[in-house]
Amino acid sequence: MTDSHSSSPPSESASAEVALLSRLPAVLRPHQNLLTYYVLTSFLAGPGFPILLLLHYFRFQTLRYDLDSEGITVRWGILFRREVSLTYARIQDIHLSSNLVERWLGLAKIQVQTASGNAKAEITIEGLQAFEAMRDFLYSKMQGARDRTLPTARDAAQALPSSAEDALAATLREVAAEVRALRQDLGTPSAPPEKTDG
Numbered sequence: 001m002t003d004s005h006s007s008s009p010p011s012e013s014a015s016a017e018v019a020l021l022s023r024l025p026a027v028l029r030p031h032q033n034l035l036t037y038y039v040l041t042s043f044l045a046g047p048g049f050p051i052l053l054l055l056h057y058f059r060f061q062t063l064r065y066d067l068d069s070e071g072i073t074v075r076w077g078i079l080f081r082r083e084v085s086l087t088y089a090r091i092q093d094i095h096l097s098s099n100l101v102e103r104w105l106g107l108a109k110i111q112v113q114t115a116s117g118n119a120k121a122e123i124t125i126e127g128l129q130a131f132e133a134m135r136d137f138l139y140s141k142m143q144g145a146r147d148r149t150l151p152t153a154r155d156a157a158q159a160l161p162s163s164a165e166d167a168l169a170a171t172l173r174e175v176a177a178e179v180r181a182l183r184q185d186l187g188t189p190s191a192p193p194e195k196t197d198g
Contacts, residue, residue, distance in 0.1 A: 014106075017130035021137045025068040030127025033105040035060045040101055065125060072112075072138070074123050084123050088138070089145035090114045095121070096135050110135055 013031055020026040038056035045052040058078050066073040071087035092115045098108035108131040111121035128134055 014129035014133070017128055018133045021067070021130075021133060025066065028065040028067070028128060030060060030063050031107065031129050033107055033129070034063075034127030037101060037105055037107060060127070063127065065128075072123065072125075074125070086112065086114065086123055087145070088141040090122075091138065091142040091145075094135055094138050094142070096131060107131070110138070112138065 017028060020028060035057070038060060039053060042049050042053040042056055059076050062078055063076045064074070066075070071085060071090075073083060073085040075081070075083045091112055093113045095111040095113070096108055097111065102108055106129050107127060110125040110128070110131055112123040112125065114122045116122065125131075125134060
């Protein structure tokens with residue numbers, strides 16, 4: 001797999017996907033080219049082709065990406081329904097990859113990883129033609145969520161009441177005075193202890 005950096009003009013469906021990303025909540029479905037990709041990869045299964053094709057067909061028909069202001073949810077499956085939800089604040093890294101066939105079809109996989117310690121992606125978004133716009137959207141939401149959750153030193157100082165600030169300042173002055181006294185004691189050589197016979 002290689003990183004994809006295609007600069008081809010977006011198709012109509014890609015433009016529609018970008019427009020959906022601008023207003024939340026949004027539900028995205030995979031592009032028809034994903035079904036073509038599934039058919040082509042199912043041929044590689046040899047005699048298991050019909051079974052794998054059926055599984056991929058049902059996955060394609062039920063695959064949904066729900067985006068809202070808090071996070072993304074991926075749903076798929078008929079008999080065994082799967083749903084994976086992920087808040088933007090939990091996203092650690094986003095990878096964009098595509099193989100030769102995916103690039104030919106105008107598709108790529110967006111692999112979203114968290115700090116769970118798992119080497120695999122938490123969510124894989126596939127079948128979108130506006131994959132670069134989706135990646136950029138997730139990055140911006142990830143950064144926005146981090147900016148909201150991480151307090152700055154100024155926020156912490158504003159959260160302290162003035163009496164707590166005064167107490168903290170007094171404690172810091174005492175610690176500084178003790179450190180100064182220790183430096184002075186260590187800086188002046190003291191007389192060696194006298195020997196006593198005992």
